[in-house]
Amino acid sequence: MFNLPRLLLHSVAMAGNTGAPLLLRLVAASVSVAEKAGTIVRDVFNSGELGVVEKGGKNDLQTQADRSAQECIVQSLSRQFPKVTIIGEEEPTDEVVDESHLETGLSEEVLKAVCPQDLQAVKDEDVVVWVDPLDGTKEYTEGFLDHVTVLIGVAVNGKAVAGVINQPYYNYKAGPGATLGRTMWGIVGLGAFGVERLVPPADKRIVTTTRSHSNKLVTESIEAMQPDEVLRVGGAGHKVLLVIEGKAHAYVFATPGCKKWDTCAPEAILHALGGKLTDIHGNALQYHRDVKHPNTGGVLATYSDHDWYLGRMPESVKAAVKP
Numbered sequence: 001m002f003n004l005p006r007l008l009l010h011s012v013a014m015a016g017n018t019g020a021p022l023l024l025r026l027v028a029a030s031v032s033v034a035e036k037a038g039t040i041v042r043d044v045f046n047s048g049e050l051g052v053v054e055k056g057g058k059n060d061l062q063t064q065a066d067r068s069a070q071e072c073i074v075q076s077l078s079r080q081f082p083k084v085t086i087i088g089e090e091e092p093t094d095e096v097v098d099e100s101h102l103e104t105g106l107s108e109e110v111l112k113a114v115c116p117q118d119l120q121a122v123k124d125e126d127v128v129v130w131v132d133p134l135d136g137t138k139e140y141t142e143g144f145l146d147h148v149t150v151l152i153g154v155a156v157n158g159k160a161v162a163g164v165i166n167q168p169y170y171n172y173k174a175g176p177g178a179t180l181g182r183t184m185w186g187i188v189g190l191g192a193f194g195v196e197r198l199v200p201p202a203d204k205r206i207v208t209t210t211r212s213h214s215n216k217l218v219t220e221s222i223e224a225m226q227p228d229e230v231l232r233v234g235g236a237g238h239k240v241l242l243v244i245e246g247k248a249h250a251y252v253f254a255t256p257g258c259k260k261w262d263t264c265a266p267e268a269i270l271h272a273l274g275g276k277l278t279d280i281h282g283n284a285l286q287y288h289r290d291v292k293h294p295n296t297g298g299v300l301a302t303y304s305d306h307d308w309y310l311g312r313m314p315e316s317v318k319a320a321v322k323p
């Protein structure tokens, strides 16, 4: 009897797991927040009021889902981690924060993981969180719903080390019995969870690239890879998932339009599973807080034969797409 209050106190402290390394707490919060953002993305679509705004022409759109999911992610994380730098795709609005969009949960699965040794002492000031509240906006507005992902990437000292991806419409074509949506997370040096590496067909070469942001450089570079099949789909997160899950051998995007928030989370999960994401020259991407946002050197993501794709990249394309 006498010991009970102390025991209770102890178990409350354990649930909050305040002793877990910052990186694990950040990823644990990001998993819960990405799930919440995924429900917002579905709720806005179901409401039928997409609130589309053109940011930079008809292929660079923003919807109410981009705005509300960004609010959910940035507000939820910045309240829990006030000293961490968080950079989101969308401009903050001066509207009053909708408290119903906030999420304070921590994924128990993540908190139970063992943080890789080299990331155990990461401090707030070492971290930049890159947020793409809705990747594949153009496709979202056109009803290609499985192309959409919510991306939260964690960079430490300029390198992508952890990522969370929520795919709100995963399984949406699988019928009413299927569970809609999934969340994947990974930490370099630990592995990735909620997604499995599958090997693509060995007898052909499948390349994935943009559906809605193509141009001459994109077309020339894809042709140079001599693909048997080209998957033109939306979303950087979605295309990296196609590479991870063996639906494509490579994601080739030889033009500058993709930004740091598009690549940070997918890169970390791909690297955690043994794949590779670089610019089209083979350089690692940088994610420190002062970096320019566009990936001006383009994007190449593969599981194997990375050097083969780099080697086939036309010189004219390389000259036009500089890091």
Ligand SMILES: Nc1ncnc2c1ncn2[C@@H]1O[C@H](COP(=O)(O)O)[C@@H](OP(=O)(O)O)[C@H]1O
Binding pocket: 059, 060, 089, 132, 134, 135, 136, 137, 138, 209, 210, 211, 212, 213, 233, 234, 235, 236, 256, 257, 258, 259, 262
């Ligand atoms: N020319 C361009 N202008 C603006 N954004 C571009 C772009 N090319 C690529 N992107 C961005 O990169 C992401 C992946 O592009 P794609 O789906 O065409 O492969 C998209 O993210 P968002 O949907 O989050 O804006 C998209 O907007």
Ligand SMILES: [Mg+2]
Binding pocket: 060, 061, 089, 137
């Ligand atoms: Mg956008």
Ligand SMILES: [Mg+2]
Binding pocket: 132, 134, 135, 136, 236, 261, 262
């Ligand atoms: Mg994006």
Ligand SMILES: [Mg+2]
Binding pocket: 066, 089, 132, 133, 134, 135, 136, 137
């Ligand atoms: Mg976006």
